[in-house]
Amino acid sequence: MSPGRKLNLAFFQRPAIDLARDLIGTVLVRRLADRVLRARIVETEAYVGAHDKACHAYKGRTRRTEVMFGPAGRAYVYLIYGMYDMFNIVASTVDDPQAVLVRGAIPLDDWQIDLSGPGKLARGLAITRELNGCDLTGKELHLQSRPAGPPDILVTPRIGIDYAEEWKDSLLRFVDAAVGQRPGSRHGTKLKL
DNA sequence: GCGTCGATGGCA
């Protein structure tokens, strides 16, 4: 894919683990009524299907998880801890509930804001549950391919899923190596791709 | 710098 182009549906129709890795370095574009916010994605996590104990779809198909069972390239946005919206991108195909949590980004265009962490990222980009199910090749929110070449990427276990038993240590978190792990995340498990 | 804890509401 040539640099800086809008990512199309085919980009999202892949396993979440591949999508999560390839989303690092891409640019998230949020169009609001009066301005456009852009940010480079630096941290993601893959939730790889109904067999993944950390994936919300593990509990089955419910009103909340319905979007994950639908087509790729849609937003899955849900509320956590009563106050934070989490922004996920649906991957794979219909009836295979995989998704990628977007956990961190760097603002572009001299726009100053802290987007490190999924709660802050969603808030900073004005991504709320109103966008649940929205088409990410559409107008209010879309992605652009990497402006530059592929970055070095670290792989670590996912954050905040200690309940997920044998899945809690799976290497499904991807971080731009130039940004590194942020404070509070687990150390000692970094791997170079 | 690090551990602990409360906020706050939808969900199973």
Place this chain on the structure above:
DNA sequence: GCCATCGACGCG
């Protein structure tokens, strides 16, 4: 009762 979180607070 549990959470795919965050920020405030206390410590020494």
